[in-house]
Amino acid sequence: MESGSKPTRVAIVDDDGLTRMALRLVVDGEPDLTVVGEAADGDAALAMVAEQRPDVVLMDVRMPGRDGLDTTRELLGRPVPPKVLMLTTFDSDELVLGALRAGALGFVLKDTPPARIVDAVRTVAAGNPVLSPAATARVIAAATGPGSGQDRGASREAARKRLAALTERELDTARAIADGLGNPEIAERLHISVATVKAHTGSLFAKLALANRVRIALLVRDAEL
CATH class of the missing domain: 3.40.50.2300 (Response regulator)
Known part of the structure; x- marks a missing residue:
């Protein structure tokens, strides 16, 4: 300390x-x-x-x-x-x-x-x-596993509606977060700086009203993107 x-x-x-x-x-x-x-x-x-x-x-x-x-x-x-x-x-x-x-x-x-x-x-x-x-x-596995078609369809559409507010780069960042990547790995995948990744992540938190990266990942999984 x-x-x-x-x-x-x-x-x-x-x-x-x-x-x-x-x-x-x-x-x-x-x-x-x-x-x-x-x-x-x-x-x-x-x-x-x-x-x-x-x-x-x-x-x-x-x-x-x-x-x-x-x-x-x-x-x-x-x-x-x-x-x-x-x-x-x-x-x-x-x-x-x-x-x-x-x-x-x-x-x-x-x-x-x-x-x-x-x-x-x-x-x-x-x-x-x-x-x-x-x-x-x-x-x-649970987020992408089998379930009732009606329930999964409603969940998918609700998630996609929330993600529609994102820019293309923010959505790419959200997908990378859902893949379990850290900031350096996301920067490498998207060919941007770590600072830009942090800026996009901050925008995700604000636009989606989510408190952490795990919640972002779950939302992307719900949207089946």
């Missing part, structure tokens, strides 16, 4: 006390991270986050009462929302897509090595998405 900079404030939401304790030990062991609160369910999490104002919330997906997906949607609807990193012992298409559509920036399994969880917290705190390769594959 740079001299004079404040540590990233982290909250832990999980119904299992041992899991919360283990995560606290991992997070508090890093000089640039600090745990500012814990909660055992969604309702307690909403109150705790309002009081402590963490930068990042480590959120369990499945909890009694208000689950992690509903809690995440509620938190991200607030004027100054935290970043949310979902944690779960389950790895399913429904959970991955549900977490990302709820607005989470990341999705990692609880058996992820501690060092990678810490890295994921830092990445999410910086506003960047985090998905394991397995989770990324599931997102793509």
